[in-house]
Amino acid sequence: MKITLSFSLAVLSTTLLAQSPDSVAIRSLFNETLTNGKSYEWLRQLTKQVGPRLSGSPGAQKAVEWAKQTMEKEGFDRVFLQEVMVPHWERGPKEEAYIRTGKRKLTVPIAALGGSVATPPKGIEAGVVEVKNVKELEALGADKIKGKIVFFNRPMDPTKLNTFEAYGGAVDQRANGATFAAKFGAVGAIIRSMTTAQDDNPHTGSMRYGAGVPLIPTAAISTNGANELSRLLSEDPNLTFYFKQNCQSLPDAKSYNVVGEIKGSEKPDEIIVVGGHLDSWDLAEGAHDDGAGCVQSIEVLRMMKALGIKPKRTIRAVMFMNEENGLRGGIGYADYAKKNSEKHIAAVESDNGGFTPRGFGVVGTSEQKAKVSQWKSLLAPYGLHEIGPGGGGADIGPLAQSGTVLFGFKPDSQRYFDYHHTGIDRFEAVNKRELDLGAASMAAIVYLVDQYGL
Template sequence: MRNRPLYLALAAGVICAAPLAAQGESLTTRYQARADSLIRGATRDSTAWNRMAELVDRFGPRFSGTPELEQAIDWVVARMREDGLENVHTEPVMVPRWVRGQESATLTSPRSMELHMLGLGGSVGTAAEGVEAEVMVVGSFDELTRRASEARGKIVLFDVPFTTYGQTQPYRGRGAIEAARVGAVASLIRSLGPFGMQSPHTGGMRYNDSIAKIPAAALSMEDAMLIHRLIDRGERPRVRLRMGAQTLADVPSRNVVAEIRGSELPNEVVVMGGHIDSWDVAPGAMDDAGGCVAAWEALRVMKRLGMRPRRTVRVVLWTNEENGTRGGTAYRDAHRAELPNHILAIESDEGVFAPKGFSVTATEPAVAQVRQIAALLRSIGADSVELGGGGADIGPIMQQGVPGMGLMVEQEKYFWYHHTSADTPDKLDPVDIARSVAAMAVMSYVAADAPVRIAFGRPPAN
């Protein structure tokens, strides 16, 4: 999962009929009975949780370029066809292939200790003997700049406490660039998360081709703070880093697509989904098997209840969100001619904890109509609407003018487990997932069935 972006590049030229409110009937009034039916259908049992758990337990981590990801995709396609969903198929995507290899980080002075570490996705490796150097700890990029003369030949550790993902993620993303810029031989970060228990978090990083590429890894928050304390006491800790990471040639993967075709306007599409891949160390229950299942089950509930909307509802399980977003880009390219008739894109990639509502990037009139739909979800506490919705996978089509929306959920514990081996099914509650299914089902169905196309358009400038 990446930080929810505020995609503002929406279509300015969508011409629509007058909103339903002008015709004297709200979406809430028109659809309450059908929404209640979808909610009952989604929350009557633990089917969604069971399906999520089977996907995660059967295949484990589903990293781009691995057989496990492709086997999981085959399994999903087979289950979708058994569900009777329409137009079930895959679409090709070339994805990057990064291999972690053997890795370790060892504190060699003032005492010997194996550190809890994970290499960051996309990092280069070290020589077989590793790289060993004194550690320099900084708390910000500004501090690194002020102390640049001290960094040459050292390993730079960014010990930055987690605040929000958006504020802290840059240290993971470009820490190696900034450390190399001042002559460091490796870059370490304190793992991105508010809670520890010696669990390092991986995630993507990047390089600048004009600056030396140095190895980059994350330490557990406890180990990062240990090194910081040693320095504060006047010690000069040294760390030996060994990483067998390498980037291989791109390999083929696939997006998964399934639909319920619209009864009257099948070429107009509401698309929703999550990402089927996960990090190589993470089983990916909440990030993002749960999001995939929430969209998939929403479509299945519509199918089981015989609720075919006027427009097409399409589920896409995007590949390679974690280390490339190639799935979202490939979907944009494959469907570019259809994008003017994509009336809404909904992404679930913030976990499937208790749903709170939706975030949306749209005009004020459209937001008012979204609030009418969200009001249908008051019984499950998912009726909030906030401005600024989107997601990494729908980002490429939002940039082409497709309105975007994200499922909002309770996130108190999300970053405890994010990009770690602890992202397992037990972290998710069957009731929460079922309610997330209900929220996705109601929002997508009403948006697709509304007698007047919702007047999405370019939001006002801030």
């Protein structure tokens, strides 16, 4: 027994001596948030006390006040608001929709797309033309489309292991479907929800109208509803679809990015940003999209203060406003940085949900990516194996023009689009431990960039 104990102590001693200061620091970041983390409680406050926070809404302003007060309570060196003008779109009373076939009327779940116009007060009822893409729409031509509702029913590709690739392959119909449908005389557009899940939750999201075409009302239909509509069309091509929505666009509203920072001890003029977007769609609480990213970003700075880590460079947590339907916050922040001649060496964004961490997508030069790759052995023990080329993030994207290296936090993607832009994106959908692990992962990459630059 004594020999075994002595051997175990010797192995432990050797292991501790072999650990680098960086591995010890990263381990301390994970230990801190897993034992004392505040992300989950902050997320509860943001979702339950503030709630939905679409740009221009009272909820968005309440979120700004919450973020500012939260960072001030943590004693960051500086907390400030950066003004931005944002779109103001309101959904109005809940939408209505049904399929009429023969003497039957079947109610289906829909949600107006952000930026859409309303239907006439009594709604619209018309025949339906189903297409998978614009090429099919063009092949039909105006003769078969004029006066109809165009039903875009191209699903996300379920064979894509990365669900963000599947989303990217289908979302063009949501963004531009109304424009193409209107060119051929359609009176409305219905879009299959952007998810691989088969359920009754319609997924909203932004859309836009092209120049010179009529503005036709556009809504997302749940995947179950889309399947039913497609099935019934095959049985009765003369069926009609009715929908009513009451949305409107109002004048732009004043809002803010919320910024908190810890000043750098050696190179304070070099800035590392970590952030998420404070706004959310109005259907629910915006827990995964993107309450998770916001609270994780604040937690990165809190951890550093709690552990007495004095960064060499200035670390900023930025709560961006208006990612969902305009990107005014991200563009405004990049303009602010340029106007003030600020040097942002790196930016980290969390906007893919609060799920189990997998790694980071990196946008930069080949030399910068090679340097980040040298850190893989430090990050691998925490499940961060996917370190390499990839997207940074919508809000930090505008910073790339000034040479900033972008890091997009990559959690597991399989469940994200179950919740994305829906009424079920609530606090209860987020796992505390996964959320905390994400915050620590972001802190680890910020720590390494701060120590060694890029």
